[in-house]
Amino acid sequence: xxxxxxxxxxxxPGGKIxxxxxxxxxxxxxxxxxxxxxxxxxxxxxxxxxxxxQTPATFIPNEWHPETFGDAxxxxxxxxxxxxxxxxxxGAWLAQLAIDVPAAFALSKLRPKFGNVVLGLMxxxxxxxxxxxxxxxxxxxxxLPLLHVNLINSPAAVWLPAAANAFNIYLLKRFFDQxxxxxxxxxxxxxxxxxxxxxxxxxPISRPILAVVSILAVVAAWKDFIWPLLVFPxxxxxxxxxxxxxxxxxxxxxxxxxxxVLASLPMVALFLAFxxxxxxxxTAGSVKG
Amino acid sequence: MSSPRSSSLLDxxxxxxxxxxxxxxxxxxxxxxxxxxxxxxxxxxxxxxxAALVVFALFSWYPIVRGVLLSFQQVDFVNPPSWVGFDNxxxxxxxxxxxxxxxxxLLFTVLALVFGFVVPFLTAVLLNxxxxxxxxxRLAVYLPVMLPPVVTALMWKWFYDPGSGLFNSAxxxxxxxxxxxxxxxxxxxxxxxxxSTWANMGSTTLIYLAALGTIPGExxxxxxxxxxxxxxxxIHVTLPQTRFVLLVLLLLQVVATMQVFTEPYVMTxxxxxxxxxxxxxxxxxxxxxxxxxxxxxxxxxxxxxxLGVFSALYVRLTxxxxxx
Numbered sequence: 001x002x003x004x005x006x007x008x009x010x011x012x013p014g015g016k017i018x019x020x021x022x023x024x025x026x027x028x029x030x031x032x033x034x035x036x037x038x039x040x041x042x043x044x045x046x047x048x049x050x051x052x053x054q055t056p057a058t059f060i061p062n063e064w065h066p067e068t069f070g071d072a073x074x075x076x077x078x079x080x081x082x083x084x085x086x087x088x089x090x091g092a093w094l095a096q097l098a099i100d101v102p103a104a105f106a107l108s109k110l111r112p113k114f115g116n117v118v119l120g121l122m123x124x125x126x127x128x129x130x131x132x133x134x135x136x137x138x139x140x141x142x143x144l145p146l147l148h149v150n151l152i153n154s155p156a157a158v159w160l161p162a163a164a165n166a167f168n169i170y171l172l173k174r175f176f177d178q179x180x181x182x183x184x185x186x187x188x189x190x191x192x193x194x195x196x197x198x199x200x201x202x203x204p205i206s207r208p209i210l211a212v213v214s215i216l217a218v219v220a221a222w223k224d225f226i227w228p229l230l231v232f233p234x235x236x237x238x239x240x241x242x243x244x245x246x247x248x249x250x251x252x253x254x255x256x257x258x259x260x261v262l263a264s265l266p267m268v269a270l271f272l273a274f275x276x277x278x279x280x281x282x283t284a285g286s287v288k289g
Numbered sequence: 290m291s292s293p294r295s296s297s298l299l300d301x302x303x304x305x306x307x308x309x310x311x312x313x314x315x316x317x318x319x320x321x322x323x324x325x326x327x328x329x330x331x332x333x334x335x336x337x338x339x340a341a342l343v344v345f346a347l348f349s350w351y352p353i354v355r356g357v358l359l360s361f362q363q364v365d366f367v368n369p370p371s372w373v374g375f376d377n378x379x380x381x382x383x384x385x386x387x388x389x390x391x392x393x394x395l396l397f398t399v400l401a402l403v404f405g406f407v408v409p410f411l412t413a414v415l416l417n418x419x420x421x422x423x424x425x426x427r428l429a430v431y432l433p434v435m436l437p438p439v440v441t442a443l444m445w446k447w448f449y450d451p452g453s454g455l456f457n458s459a460x461x462x463x464x465x466x467x468x469x470x471x472x473x474x475x476x477x478x479x480x481x482x483x484x485s486t487w488a489n490m491g492s493t494t495l496i497y498l499a500a501l502g503t504i505p506g507e508x509x510x511x512x513x514x515x516x517x518x519x520x521x522x523x524i525h526v527t528l529p530q531t532r533f534v535l536l537v538l539l540l541l542q543v544v545a546t547m548q549v550f551t552e553p554y555v556m557t558x559x560x561x562x563x564x565x566x567x568x569x570x571x572x573x574x575x576x577x578x579x580x581x582x583x584x585x586x587x588x589x590x591x592x593x594x595x596l597g598v599f600s601a602l603y604v605r606l607t608x609x610x611x612x613x
Contacts, residue, residue: 002506
């Protein structure tokens with residue numbers, strides 16, 4: 001494809017050298033800027049505490065201590081915090097799918113009276129900076145209206161607000177709008193009600209958008225910090241991020257770094273496995289303005 | 290409900306019964322049947338919507354109203370909230386940290402724009418020209434985005450360590466003096482911006498890259514035939530063609546960076562000398578350290594108004610620039 005630099009220029013001898021130099025520099029810069037910090041963290045975790053504190057730092061560990069990862073797992077009780085994070089992120093994911101998919105389907109295909117007003121009220125919340133709702137939502141969580149339940153220290157304090165996600169509903173509705181009505185009509189003629197149509201016809205052909213929404217949901221929940229920090233004062237219930245931040249000062253540095261590396265692994269693995277969907281979600285996200 | 294097709298699919302019971310060859314019903318009966326059908330459809334739709342309506346009502350719409358109310362109330366969780374008028378705002382204005390927090394937040398936003406806006410765009414332009422290892426570049430630049438922000442912040446806090454940190458070690462290795470980074474109020478904010486840019490530039494870079502991919506190649510060819518050099522092509526073809534994405538991301542980035550919290554909370558706690566106290570950090574202190582939810586709400590209302598005014602002005606100005 002034709003870009004800023006013309007193919008002719010690139011083919012000329014000067015262009016070839018220039019390209020090689022620029023390509024080499026960019027490659028080197030990217031390795032230094034984005035991969036080297038990760039190398040530094042992974043190898044740093046395997047240095048002895050003395051070596052980690054020494055100045056100047058060593059590029060390659062003098063002694064290797066891969067057992068630090070095991071120590072970190074035990075000392076930080078990572079098993080428990082991984083489980084907490086999985087419960088929080090997994091529940092947030094399920095809540096978003098279970099609540100937002102039927103809502104988007106109803107708004108897109110059943111088009112009830114005042115449906116556009118409801119959609120407008122939902123989309124309007126996208127205009128609001130998240131920080132503006134932090135305090136009133138926290139106050140609401142401590143004492144749910146009518147029910148008078150306190151959700152502090154309960155994973156539901158993350159699950160339920162996560163489901164009030166207008167962006168998900170917008171993405172899903174836009175996808176459902178493109179599904180031809182004939183398909184739904186055919187299902188109706190075959191005797192399927194709306195719920196059955198949603199389950200048997202719409203969901204199977206909506207896999208791409210469901211994958212995007214799922215990944216956005218899991219990644220957002222895994223990365224979130226401020227909200228879990230507020231709603232999980234009980235140290236036993238906290239997520240990985242909140243726990244790491246809490247113990248950062250008291251832990252030996254090598255153990256802490258090993259814990260950080262382990263806490264990041266699931267997201268990095270997820271990214272490597274689902275790159276295509278994640279990048280699709282990114283460009284879907286870019287049109288939200 | 291607008292197209293005839295959609296209304297016919299909602300009329301499913303009638304369609305099927307007419308197919309079954311039932312005698313034609315009277316006009317009144319048909320009207321009654323249609324009404325009943327409409328009612329049933331609406332009930333089904335609202336049945337599917339009810340969970341969403343409940344969570345939006347509880348965690349979006351109600352907190353919006355509640356936030357405004359709280360700004361004018363005193364809340365102590367023992368007595369019922371009492372009205373205090375503008376007391377919360379007065380308390381904020383009298384807090385010397387209030388001005389400091391806004392100044393710091395603006396500084397962060399401006400610095401974050403200088404880096405976080407220009408660097409990803411130039412990176413995307415550069416990557417768009419490269420013919421090899423495209424997948425690697427994409428992967429590398431996006432990798433930090435996947436790390437939990439707390440991990441990124443803790444990791445960089447360690448890199449910035451004046452003693453054994455990566456930065457001063459690297460500088461020392463080439464014979465340069467190290468810096469104080471987070472420990473000096475002159476460089477603390479810049480150091481935080483650097484981390485934030487590193488962590489977030491992956492998504493903006495890839496969005497720009499996608500936008501660059503949609504520019505028709507003929508535009509560059511035509512510009513080149515007209516004698517436009519590399520720089521002129523960048524200014525007169527690339528920039529106008531990606532204008533919309535650039536403007537939208539600029540707005541989103543300002544709104545996002547004005548709410549910076551994790552980096553200062555984890556890396557500096559607001560120090561040294563309050564040089565990294567941001568609006569959101571102050572809001573956190575008011576609500577969860579001083580337990581003054583009223584003043585914290587007043588501060589979020591101010592933040593909301595500031596961002597709202599900015600967004601409105603921005604949209605209006607860019608629209609005006611578009612028309613002229």
